[in-house]
Amino acid sequence: MQKLVESFIATANAFDVEGALSLFAPDAVIDDVSVGDAFVGRDGVQIYFERFFVGYNTASRLLSIETLDNFNANVRLDFTGDFGHEVGILKIAINSEGLIERIDADLE
Numbered sequence: 001m002q003k004l005v006e007s008f009i010a011t012a013n014a015f016d017v018e019g020a021l022s023l024f025a026p027d028a029v030i031d032d033v034s035v036g037d038a039f040v041g042r043d044g045v046q047i048y049f050e051r052f053f054v055g056y057n058t059a060s061r062l063l064s065i066e067t068l069d070n071f072n073a074n075v076r077l078d079f080t081g082d083f084g085h086e087v088g089i090l091k092i093a094i095n096s097e098g099l100i101e102r103i104d105a106d107l108e
Contacts, residue, residue, distance in 0.1 A: 001073045001092070004100070005065055008100070009061075012049065020045070020053075021049075023100055024042060024045050025097070025100065027040075027101070028040075028041065030045055030048050031102070031103070031105065032048070032103075032106070033104075033105065034105065034107040035052070056081040056082045056083050057082050058079055059081060060078070061077065062077060063076040063087070064076045071093055071095070072092065073091075073092050074091055074092075076090075077089075086107050087107065088108065089105070089107075090105050091103065091104040091105075
């Protein structure tokens with residue numbers, strides 16, 4: 001899980017949308033309470049990355065990972081960008097192929 005999270009952060013920080021999409025299952029969901037919307041499938045994930053990472057020049061820094069089991073972890077990230085500064089929590093679930101199938105995101 002650590003390697004996947006580090007890849008997620010690296011691709012997001014590089015604004016590498018295609019690289020980020022490669023980490024997600026085709027039917028992945030990002031449900032972000034802080035923006036009041038869910039983004040479904042790779043098309044939805046692409047919209048999410050383009051809008052909230054590229055669009056706001058977001059830089060992410062890992063604060064902690066709490067591994068719950070082989071498929072689930074809670075990740076705490078420090079976000080900075082055009083919006084200012086926030087700390088977020090990502091509840092990440094992966095599938096048996098090691099791809100992200102769901103992220104439940106919120107801000108502290």
